Amino acid sequence: MKVLVTDPIADAGIEVLREAGHEVETGYELEGEALLEAVSDTNALIVRSGTEVTADVLEAASELVIVGRAGIGVDNIDIDAATDEGVIVANAPEGNVRAAAEHTVAMAFATARSIPQAHVRLKSGEWAKGDYLGTELNGKTLGIVGLGRVGQEVARKFDSLGMDLVAFDPYISEERADRLGAELVGLEDCLSRADFLTIHTPLTPETEDMISDEELEALGDGYLINVGRGGIVDEDALARKVDDGTVAGAALDVFAEEPLSEDSPLLEHEEVIVTPHLGASTEAAQENVATSTAEQVVAALEGEPVANALNAPSIDESAFPRVEPYIELADTAGKVAAQLLEGRVEGVEVTYEGEIAEEDVELVTASALKGVFEPLEWQVNAVNAPQIADDRGVDVTESKTRQAEDFQSLVSVTVSDGDEEVSVDGTLFADEDPRIVRVDGYRVDAIPHGKMVITRNTDEPGVIGLIGSVMGEHDVNIAGMFNARETHGGEALTVYNVDSEVPEAAKDELETDERIIGVRYITLNGQS
Template sequence: MKVLVTDPVADAGLDVLREAGYEVETGYELEGDDLLEAVADAQGLIVRSGTEVTEEVLEAADELVIVGRAGIGVDNIDIDAATDHGVIVANAPEGNVRAAAEHTVAMAFAIARSIPQAHIRLKDGEWAKSDYLGTELNGKTLGVVGLGRVGQEVAKKLDALGMDVVAFDPYISEERAERIGAELVDLEPCLERADFLSIHTPLTPETEGMIGPEELDLLEGGYLINVGRGGIVQEDALAAKVEDGTLEGAALDVFAEEPLPADSPLLDHDDVIVTPHLGASTEAAQENVATSTAEQIVAALEGEPVANALNAPSIDESAFPRVEPYVDIAETAGKVAAQLLDGRIEEVEVTYEGDIADEDVEFVTASALKGVFEPLEWQVNAVNAPQIAEDRGVDVTESKTRQAEDFQSLVSVTVTNGDDSVTVEGTLFAGDDPRIVRVDGYRVDAIPHGKMVVTRNTDEPGVIGLIGSVMGKHGVNIAGMFNARETIGGEALTVYNVDSEVPDAAKAELNEDERIIDVDYITLNGQS
């Protein structure tokens, strides 16, 4: 398998991929048609901020499984398009957290004590000691916009240096904020109370340009620091507010356009400190994000959950071994149920009973949906299955119970078309032997593999013999049989494992017998 790397990353990450047996192709200058050609046969793609992963790129990449962003920001990746194409998008949010937080603290000290300005003047031969009266951080208030990983790390570091911390983040709980020493407030009081404002929110349509003239007026007499994402602060307004004295100064590492244009008004003011996107530029950070991204590429290509997937269910690495066996069971149960139901699927319910109910099963549920939709010939995987359900108006419910009457753990998938429903239940025997144990309440203990035939018939002598004879007549070998019935003389259900496809003529011949209620041919494991 091939992994294409289109932006420079540390060699440590490339080594992880090569050691895992993957072909690594680098193309740091690729764009346009050259990029489309290079990605066409790639299963993995690693980018930083330089490569735009657009709908066109994803359309060209028929074999692509995952796009890994070696860093945090993913505004250069069309995540909606990736989801539509069933491509995982993952970032590396932990790798450069410490580096970005430390750069933020460095920028706070630099702007508070005019360090770059004094340095330049001294290098030019001026001893300008009396021109710079600094501000101490101790006792001042830090405002944090965006209390994610980096924002939290900055809050903790500056709290330890004696600053009071207020924060605005509508997606974090007050309890979590309090644990890191921050008081959670709305944006306006955050700006009004802050002596130093640090920006750490992601760039989204909602946050783009969110800090403009009115917001900067609320920060009057303070300093603004942005080591987060460019485009959140309106740069012309910021330059004007420093120029007219509304703000004491600003320090920015990120910009709406990078490299920063030579005519940017931010370059006209000594009280605006700028650095060329150095937040993650430490040796340790670059190695961390490279190896983290590579490890997620490997996980995706080996069919395992991706820890930092942004558009697919993820699961803690330590928990995955406990749920991994049920991923295939859920997918298989979904496939069988969908192929047994006649008509459009309107509802899917996935139920977990017993020990499995204690686990994080989001990835398992997504796999069940993949199984449900796959027989309908939709291009589907665990990434886009939940989106397919939403797009097609299929209601999905998930339920759990610690009670399991007959099994240690049980996964059930029920599909409904409004009038009828089918339920297929699966479990593990002896810890690692997957079985379909019930179909619509019939206990069958069937081996879920390859090709299967499910028949419903009246419980009468000679019916199973008839089925075997017809199968043999049409050249279909029966490899296994699992039979169940309601009551003596009632309705019976049988699951047959077969070695080849069942011809329509065989099914028609069986259905001609009045004792046969229905015959369904089912394919699993990608076979037909």
């Protein structure tokens, strides 16, 4: 498959892709119409921060399976549009964690001890020893905004330097913060108590300019460090607060617009230290993010779970072999149920019984939804199926029970239109052999593959013979048959595997017989 890399990554990542048998093309200058043309036949796209992956790009990439971000920040990728198009977005959050944390420590020391300023003056011939009185970090309080992966690594490093830690993060538990030696507090308290403030949150509409005049006033005579994402700190406000002495100093590696403009007010102040987005610029970090991203691309193209998918169900690599056989089974059960339901799908329930109920089944449920929606001719996969359900107001429920009466594991998909519902149950026999074992409570043993016909009829002599005769008259060969009934003489349900499409004329002929309650032709595995 074709992988397009539009921002430079380490050679180790390119090698991972080529060793997996994929064609790798690079286009580091692509933009506009040239980018749209280049992605038109691309199966995977790898970017860093330089490429804007917009809705237009995603729409143009009709063969795209995954966008891999070689790094942590994804504000240059339209994740909502990717989800709508069924494209996985994955990043490499671990690869540069240590590098970013180390640069944060370096920037803190640099601003606390005026290292760059003293360096410049000494190189110009000035021995300015008396002009700089530094601040020790030991015994001071570090405020951390954002206790994600980098924030946690930063907490560990500064804790070892003898600093007290306070942190603001509405998405982390107090227990986790305690384990890091940090006191979890509100933003205002974090700012007012901090001697040094470091920021490690993603850039979102909620965090844009989160640190502005009021927050910097609360920080007071402290130091601000940002090696996270540009745009979170209001740069004009910071320049003003450093200029009037409210803030003692700042060290920034990231900016709202990069490269930093030559007329930025941040460049006017000696107390503001700036570096050109060097947080992840170590040899080890670059290799780590490249190989991590490449490995996720390879997994996506092979239909395996993607470890750091941001918009798709993911699963631990060690658990995937136990869950994998149920993915297609759930997809098939969803397809059968949706094609049996005559009304509009308004609700989907996926139920797990037995051993499968003990597993992480998010990916299996997404596959069941994919199966439900696929026969309705929506462009759907496991990435966008949950979003399609939400967009269309389809109520989705998932339930688990470790008790299974007849099977070691059972997956059930039930679809409803508000009044009527259809339920299809599947399991795995020996050697991971998938079977449909119940349809609306009727016990069957059907092989879920290819083309199927499901009939409901009265349980009386001659009906199955009639069905076989009509099929034969229309050149439809029956490859297998599985029959079940409620009671003797009651209603029966039969599943037929057939070798060719069943024409409408055959179904019409069958349904004219009063003993035939209904006939449904079902296609699976992409057949028609």
